[in-house]
Amino acid sequence: MDNFGQIKVFIQAAEARNFTLAGRTLGISSSGVGKAIARLEDRVGVRLFHRSTRSIALTPEGTRFLERCQRILSELELAENELSETQQAPRGKLHVSLPLVGMLMMPVLTRFMRIYPLIELDLDFTDRLVDLIHEGFDVVVRTGEVTDASLTTRTLGYFRHRIVGASAYLDRRGEPLSPADLAYHDCLHHKFPGTGKLVPWRLWRDGKDYPVALPRAVVASTLEPLVYMAEEGLGLACLPDYAVHTQLEQGRLRSVLDDYMHQEGVFRAVWPRSRQDSPRVRLFVDFLATHLLPGGGEG
Incomplete structure (x- = not known):
């Protein structure tokens, strides 16, 4: 398996926290996942996972490596999207975290789905503080202020x-x-x-x-x-x-x-800077800013 293939296996295993689940997603056996990870660890010279008979967990080095690999994969996806953007309608998966009040946004989300049927929305409704990078979210919609300089934000409305x-x-x-x-x-x-x-x-x-x-x-x-x-x-x-x-x-x-x-509140869209130019993210955020609430604009 080539180096890039090993990295894709590593990312899938790290996000799934399970070799078997990662193998099912990739269409290979759990032992195949384990062998790919072992070869990658040999090549980079560090242990990426703590392993037990029941679970796996990233080492500190593995956590840092995952963040860098996710950025690289995101950039590759962005490059592919830019090449195909002018040739076909927007398509692909968009993993979005919405607050529990997100059910009240369903008319807008439904309208987006009808206009862009080739974009697959994977919606997660929760009010907990999510980790955009580690949990693989493309966009998070929340109320309140955002102070993390590694994230891009846009005001959706008041x-x-x-x-x-x-x-x-x-x-x-x-x-x-x-x-x-x-x-x-x-x-x-x-x-x-x-x-x-x-x-x-x-x-x-x-x-x-x-x-x-x-x-x-x-x-x-x-x-x-x-x-x-x-x-x-x-x-x-x-x-x-x-x-x-x-x-x-x-x-x-x-x-x-x-x-x-x-008392005034604000809705904001938040996404990793590495994905700020993704056509799907840009399209989705623009749509929410236009249709969700009055007063949308740059945050």
Whole structure:
């Protein structure tokens, strides 16, 4: 097996953390994977994996070698894509990490799939902090700031929070006219899945905060149940406007205390600098920036 073939086997084994799974993907036996890795280790003069009867793990040298090999493979893929870009429609696999609220982005993702049917989307929904390089993600979509200088970012759009409830609920319980009124309402809370802490309802006006001890009618780790329960008249929920845009437009929900809600958030696309010129990545990020939320632009 040539040197490049050994490197491809190494990358697959390192990402799968299993010789058998790597062999299935590559169409060779697990012993073939092991022999290719052994020859590669002999050639480079260092051990790349710690091996046991049940598992394998990268050595520190193997981790550094993997990062470099992934960059090289990415550059080779980029070169091939650039050569074929003008000859055929965009195609290939795009591994994307989306936050748990990503299900609310499905109309945009579905539209992308219909326009570019030859691009295979591999979608991973999670709010955990992912390692783009080691986990092989092409693009990650997240809220908040990005400080890693090795990553490229682009702002996809901005959103703000709204306190919403169904007309039936507001007619029955009365519309809150000040933040203090929320203490007498059933409040539907969103919690951070990673920590279990409640997402705060930040109310402020004219530079002054209005903290309120909010009742807890329901706590949920994803937004969709809160949207549904608010529509069913079970209480008030503080939700990003992109999650309730349709419900507000159609009158299924009403927003209250808008003068006190100024908290703004931002969605960003993040990808490794080594893939910044990939046609598929560029196409996907451009599409999200245009269609996902208003206010998309360079970050």
